[in-house]
Structure formats: C-alpha cells, structure tokens
Amino acid sequence: VVAKVLLGLGGNLGDPALTISSALTRLEQFGLRITRRSALYSTPPWGVADQPGFINACALAETKLSPRAVLAAALTVETELGRVREVRWGPRTIDIDILAYDDVTLDEPDLALPHPRLTERAFVLLPLAEVAPDHLIAGRTVRAWADLADARGIERLARAG
Numbered sequence: 057v058v059a060k061v062l063l064g065l066g067g068n069l070g071d072p073a074l075t076i077s078s079a080l081t082r083l084e085q086f087g088l089r090i091t092r093r094s095a096l097y098s099t100p101p102w103g104v105a106d107q108p109g110f111i112n113a114c115a116l117a118e119t120k121l122s123p124r125a126v127l128a129a130a131l132t133v134e135t136e137l138g139r140v141r142e143v144r145w146g147p148r149t150i151d152i153d154i155l156a157y158d159d160v161t162l163d164e165p166d167l168a169l170p171h172p173r174l175t176e177r178a179f180v181l182l183p184l185a186e187v188a189p190d191h192l193i194a195g196r197t198v199r200a201w202a203d204l205a206d207a208r209g210i211e212r213l214a215r216a217g
C-alpha cells in the first residue's frame with residue numbers, strides 16, 4: 057500500500073536552499089518517492105521573531121513506510137544535515153515536518169497528524185498549496201486555508217536550489 061505524505065521543510069542557518077534539496081534527495085534514499093516539490097519561499101520568522109528569516113518549501117511524496125518510519129527518516133536526515141536541537145521555534149539548519157499522511161489522524165507527543173499548527177502558518181500553507189491544493193485539512197482544502205492565511209512578508213523565490 058502506497059501512502060501520500062505531505063512534507064514541510066525549512067531552515068534559517070547555513071544555506072537553507074541547498075540543505076532542503078539535500079534533504080529531499082536523502083529522503084528518497086530512505087524510501088520516499090518525491091512526486092512534487094514547491095518553489096522556495098523566503099518567510100519571516102514565526103514564533104521567535106529575533107532570528108534570521110527562513111527559507112521554506114513543501115513536497116509531496118509517495119511511500120510504503122509507516123508514519124513512524126517516515127518520522128524516523130526525517131529525524132535522521134535532520135541530524136545528518138547538521139541540525140542541533142536547541143530553542144523551540146529557534147534557528148535551525150533544517151526542519152522536516154510531516155504535515156499529513158493520507159487522512160491519518162494521530163495525537164502522540166512526538167507525532168501529531170495532521171500537523172496541529174498547519175492551518176495557522178502561511179509559511180507552510182503557501183508552498184503546500186502548490187503541491188497539494190485539494191488535500192483536506194479540518195474540513196477545508198489546503199488552497200482555502202492558504203487563501204485565508206496572512207501572507208505578509210512572504211516572498212516566492214525561483215524553484216531552483
């Protein structure tokens with residue numbers, strides 16, 4: 057059985073555009089087939105304001121891995137790419153979030169699906185609307201959530217990187 061996984065990627069230390077590309081390549085080696093990839097977005101920091109701006113992107117993947125196996129792969133790739141866990145919502149080289157896994161709902165301390173703060177975050181919704189506009193989250197399409205989002209300060213960059 058193949059599941060569709062929605063991934064959010066972001067970073068604000070080092071060369072986030074390059075790190076996001078490397079992360080996607082590495083995830084493929086762990087058994088996620090990346091079928092769509094959004095443009096890169098330059099986004100103002102959310103949560104902790106006093107830190108560099110972020111680069112964010114989203115991807116759509118197909119996989120036979122379970123949600124927990126996808127999480128394990130994401131955490132491994134984050135560590136490989138130099139992520140050090142310090143401040144919540146603080147600076148990082150790479151963050152890989154599982155935004156949704158098919159229509160699975162899960163509420164565990166280390167894995168909640170769909171991602172609970174997804175619908176409040178324009179830095180996720182804008183790129184996600186490029187790769188999964190019709191996916192339903194809490195009764196609305198991603199496209200509808202993105203249209204409601206506060207996109208101030210967010211800039212869509214070229215796809216390459």
Ligand code: PH2
Pocket residue numbers: 065066067099100101102103104109110112144145146151179
């Ligand atoms: N990630 C956070 C906290 N704040 N801000 C932006 N713009 N982009 C992020 O990816 C981001 C953030 C924690 O995961």
Ligand code: MG
Pocket residue numbers: 151153
């Ligand atoms: Mg995150």
Ligand code: MG
Pocket residue numbers: 151152153
């Ligand atoms: Mg994360």
